[in-house]
Amino acid sequence: MKFPSVLMLILLFLTIPVAASETESQVDLILTLDAASIDAVWDMHAIFKLGFEMRHQSGIGLKIPLSLTLDRSGGGEALLESAVKLLCLPWSAGPFICISLVRVCLFVGPYLPQERIHYLNELEFGYSWEFLPGWFVQPSILLRDPSNGFPESHAYIQGLIPSYGRLRFCMEFGWNFATIETE
8 A cells, every 4th residue: 555655656746847838837835724623613523634735837736634633522532634635726726626645544642542543545626716815715525435445444433533424524724825936
């Protein structure tokens, strides 16, 4: 599992310069914060999610989210999740799709189950809207393990964190903090 994922990342980084045209191009560096974490007020878990994105002007990029899910139903488990996702914005703005290349879930904290590390895949559909220059909002829907390739891992996580479902709504706010000009 590790070797094909690493190979895909290497190929992705090698093809980004090929996608650039003969003229100058740019890569945007973006930080995001998930505001849909507000559901912790009425739900039995709390999710805190931050992200980093690199977007090439051709509409291809990488998205690296980091989230922490805290169970408040009595078990006290904490799940740390991170991924490397391929981001595709066909029109450089507007609708997008993200496909996870590598995604790992790791139980952390004082209450550790026997199986601490799990691997799932994820698919994300959303819309990116820039409301001010450099600031944008991205509503999206996450589908965890859409191909049902890891049913045991998903069932194990859901057994420990009951509100961990296959479908999740996200509302990310982002800030384009830097733009790198490439030649």
